[in-house]
Amino acid sequence: MPLLHIENLSVSFETASGAFLAVDSVDFDVDAGERLAIVGESGSGKSVAMLAVMGLLPPTATVTADRLEFAGRDLRGLSPRARREVIGGDVAMIFQEPMSSLNPCFTVGFQIKEALAAHTDLDRKGRQERAVELMRQVGIPEPERRLTAFPHQLSGGMSQRVMIAMATACRPKLLIADEPTTALDVTIQAQILDLLVELQKDHDMALILITHDMGVVAETAQRVVVQYAGQQVERQDVFGLFEAPHHPYTAALLDALPDRASGNRLPAISGVVPGQGDRPQGCLFNPRCRFADETCRKVVPPRQPPELGEALCHYPLHREEKAA
Amino acid sequence: MFRFVLQRISLLIPTFIGVSIVAFAFIRLLPGDPILLLAGERGMTAERYAELQQVYGYDRPLLVQYGDYLWGILQGDLGTSIVTKRPVLSEFMTLFPATLELSFCAIVFAAALGIPAGVFAAVKRGSWFDQTIMGTALVGYSMPIFWWGLLLIILFSGILGWTPVSGRISLLYYFPQPTGFMLIDSLLSGQEGAFKSAVSHLILPAIVLGTIPLAVIARQTRSAMLEVLGEDYVRTARAKGLPPLRVVGLHALRNALIPVITVIGLQVGVLLAGAILTETIFSWPGVGKWMVDSVFKRDYPVVQGGLLLIAGLVMVVNLIVDLLYGLINPRIRHN
Numbered sequence: 059m060p061l062l063h064i065e066n067l068s069v070s071f072e073t074a075s076g077a078f079l080a081v082d083s084v085d086f087d088v089d090a091g092e093r094l095a096i097v098g099e100s101g102s103g104k105s106v107a108m109l110a111v112m113g114l115l116p117p118t119a120t121v122t123a124d125r126l127e128f129a130g131r132d133l134r135g136l137s138p139r140a141r142r143e144v145i146g147g148d149v150a151m152i153f154q155e156p157m158s159s160l161n162p163c164f165t166v167g168f169q170i171k172e173a174l175a176a177h178t179d180l181d182r183k184g185r186q187e188r189a190v191e192l193m194r195q196v197g198i199p200e201p202e203r204r205l206t207a208f209p210h211q212l213s214g215g216m217s218q219r220v221m222i223a224m225a226t227a228c229r230p231k232l233l234i235a236d237e238p239t240t241a242l243d244v245t246i247q248a249q250i251l252d253l254l255v256e257l258q259k260d261h262d263m264a265l266i267l268i269t270h271d272m273g274v275v276a277e278t279a280q281r282v283v284v285q286y287a288g289q290q291v292e293r294q295d296v297f298g299l300f301e302a303p304h305h306p307y308t309a310a311l312l313d314a315l316p317d318r319a320s321g322n323r324l325p326a327i328s329g330v331v332p333g334q335g336d337r338p339q340g341c342l343f344n345p346r347c348r349f350a351d352e353t354c355r356k357v358v359p360p361r362q363p364p365e366l367g368e369a370l371c372h373y374p375l376h377r378e379e380k381a382a
Numbered sequence: 383m384f385r386f387v388l389q390r391i392s393l394l395i396p397t398f399i400g401v402s403i404v405a406f407a408f409i410r411l412l413p414g415d416p417i418l419l420l421a422g423e424r425g426m427t428a429e430r431y432a433e434l435q436q437v438y439g440y441d442r443p444l445l446v447q448y449g450d451y452l453w454g455i456l457q458g459d460l461g462t463s464i465v466t467k468r469p470v471l472s473e474f475m476t477l478f479p480a481t482l483e484l485s486f487c488a489i490v491f492a493a494a495l496g497i498p499a500g501v502f503a504a505v506k507r508g509s510w511f512d513q514t515i516m517g518t519a520l521v522g523y524s525m526p527i528f529w530w531g532l533l534l535i536i537l538f539s540g541i542l543g544w545t546p547v548s549g550r551i552s553l554l555y556y557f558p559q560p561t562g563f564m565l566i567d568s569l570l571s572g573q574e575g576a577f578k579s580a581v582s583h584l585i586l587p588a589i590v591l592g593t594i595p596l597a598v599i600a601r602q603t604r605s606a607m608l609e610v611l612g613e614d615y616v617r618t619a620r621a622k623g624l625p626p627l628r629v630v631g632l633h634a635l636r637n638a639l640i641p642v643i644t645v646i647g648l649q650v651g652v653l654l655a656g657a658i659l660t661e662t663i664f665s666w667p668g669v670g671k672w673m674v675d676s677v678f679k680r681d682y683p684v685v686q687g688g689l690l691l692i693a694g695l696v697m698v699v700n701l702i703v704d705l706l707y708g709l710i711n712p713r714i715r716h717n
Binding site: 112114138139142143144145146147150151153155158159160161162163164172173176177208210221224225 | 613614615617618619620621622623624625626633636637710711712713
C-alpha cells in the first residue's frame with residue numbers, strides 16, 4: 059500500500075472571471091521512504107496540488123479527488139481536528155521562502171517546540187532537549203544559543219535549516235519540500251538538498267520535492283512527475299527520464315540544462331504556460347511544441363503506457379528505442 | 383534596550399521646546415486680554431490697567447515673557463492661575479485623575495471591543511458580520527462626539543433612567559479621595575453602593591469618548607489581520623497542524639498588533655481632545671473642562687501650562703508605545 063495515494067485530484071479557484079483549473083486530474087502514489095520530484099514551470103500547479111494534500115489552500119479553492127489517502131486513511135473524511143493531527147505530525151511541509159516562513163515575533167526555539175507540543179507528549183524539558191537535538195541534526199552550530207534567536211537574526215540558509223528542523227520535529231512519514239532551495243544561494247542550495255536526502259534516508263521518510271530545476275531532480279529524486287498547466291504530462295523513474303524523455307515538454311526542459319546545451323545560447327521554450335483565459339484546444343502544450351500537428355491542436359492527447367513514461371502525448375518521443 | 387530608551391527620550395526634548403513655544407504663542411494670538419476680562423464690566427482707568435499689566439508681567443517684551451516662562455518650567459514652576467490664584471500644577475494634579483480615569487476606561491473599552499471585532503471581521507472577510515462591523519465602525523468614526531453623547535444621555539438617562547446625567551458620583555456619597563480615581567476611592571471607602579454609583583457615572587462618558595478610538599482600532603485591526611493572514615508564516619503555523627484559534631490568535635494577531643498598538647498610542651491624543659467635549663457634555667470635572675474654561679477666561683498661565691502638561695503627557699504615552707512596540711516586535715528591539 060502506498061503511503062500517499064491520490065487519484066484524479068483537481069483544484070480550481072473561483073476568480074472574478076470564472077473558475078480557474080490550477081490542478082487538472084493528477085494522480086500520485088508515493089511509497090514510504092521514496093523520493094519523488096514534481097517538476098514544472100511556474101504556474102504548472104505543482105505547489106497547489108501539494109497544498110491541497112496539506113489542506114492549506116484558501117477557501118476560494120475547490121478540491122475534488124476520487125481518492126486522497128494517507129497511510130490508508132481518507133484525508134477528506136477526517137474531522138478538522140483529526141486532520142490537524144496528520145498535518146504537521148505525519149506529513150510536514152517546508153516552503154520556498156524560508157525567511158518569511160518563520161514568524162518574526164517568536165524565537166526559533168518557541169516555533170520548534172510549539173510543533174512538538176502539538177504532536178507529542180514530551181514535557182517542557184523533553185521538548186527543549188529534542189529541539190536542541192533537531193537543531194544539531196540540521197547542522198546548526200551552537201544549537202542552545204540559536205534556539206533563543208529570532209528569525210531576522212538568521213541567514214536564509216539557516217532559516218531553511220530551522221524550517222527543516224521544525225518540519226521533521228515529529229518524525230513525519232512524508233516531507234513535502236516546495237522549492238526549498240529556490241530562494242537560496244547556489245552554494246547553500248547543495249547543502250540543503252544534501253541535508254534533505256540525508257534526513258530522508260536516516261529516518262526512512264518519504265520526500266516529495268517540488269522544483270523547476272532539472273539539476274535538483276537529477277541530484278535527489280528517484281522518481282519524477284513532470285507537470286504542465288495543471289496536468290501530469292510524464293511520470294518516469296529518474297534514469298529513464300534523463301536518458302529518454304517521452305514528452306516533448308520534458309525533453310525541452312532537459313535541453314535547457316546548461317551542461318546539455320550545445321552552442322552559445324541556452325535553448326529556451328518559447329511562450330508561457332497557458333493561464334485561465336488562453337487554454338488551447340487539444341494538447342495544452344501544442345502552441346509551444348516543436349512537433350505539434352493538426353491532431354495535437356484538435357484532439358486531447360491520450361495517456362501512453364508506462365513504457366512510454368505515461369506521457370500525455372499523441373507522439374511520444376523515443377518510441378522506437380522502447381520498441382526495439 | 384537602555385540605549386533604545388535613552389535615544390527615544392532625547393528625541394522628546396526638541397518636541398517639548400516646540401510645544402512650549404506653541405502653547406505660549408497660541409493663547410496670546412487669541413484676541414482678548416486677561417486683565418480686561420478680570421476687570422469684567424467695571425470700568426478701569428488707564429493707570430490701573432498699566433499697573434495690573436506690570437503686576438502680571440504682561441508689559442514686558444514677549445521674548446522676555448517666554449524666557450521667564452521657560453525658566454519657570456525648568457524649575458518645575460508652571461505659574462499661577464490669574465483667576466484662582468492657585469498654582470497651575472496643583473490645579474492640574476487635582477483634576478487630572480478624573481480625566482485619566484475617564485480616558486483609561488474609554489481606551490480599554492475601545493481596545494477590548496475593537497481588537498476582537500477587527501479580528502473576527504478579518505477572519506470572516508466579506509461576510510455579513512464583517513460588513514456590519516465595518517459599516518458600524520464607519521458610522522462611529524464619523525459621528526460628532528457631542529451629538530452622540532447627547533443621544534446616549536437622552537436614551538439611557540432620560541428615557542430609560544439607567545444612568546445619571548453628569549458628575550463622577552452621586553451627591554449621596556462623600557469620602558476621602560487618596561488616589562483621585564473615583565472607582566478605586568469608592569471601593570476603598572467601603573460605603574455601600576458607592577462603587578456602583580461611580581461606575582454608573584463613568585459608563586456613558588467612557589463609551590462616548592471611546593467610540594472614535596473603537597472605530598479606528600477595529601478598522602486598523604481588520605486591515606492588519608487581513609495582511610498578516612496572507613503571510614507565509616501563517617501558512618507555516620497551519621502546516622504545523624496548530625488549531626485555528628492558535629494560528630489566528632497567536633501567530634497572526636501578535637504580528638497584526640504591531641500597527642494596532644501604534645494606532646492606540648496615537649488615539650491618546652485624540653482621546654484628550656475628545657475629553658474636552660465629553661467632559662463638557664457630562665460635566666466631568668477633568669482637565670478638558672478646565673482648559674475650556676481657562677481659554678474663555680484668557681487665563682494665560684493655565685492655558686500655556688495646561689497645554690504643555692497635556693502635550694507632555696501625549697509625548698510620554700507615545701514613548702511608552704514606542705517601548706511597547708520594541709517589546710512586541712523583536713526586529714525593532716535588536717536594531
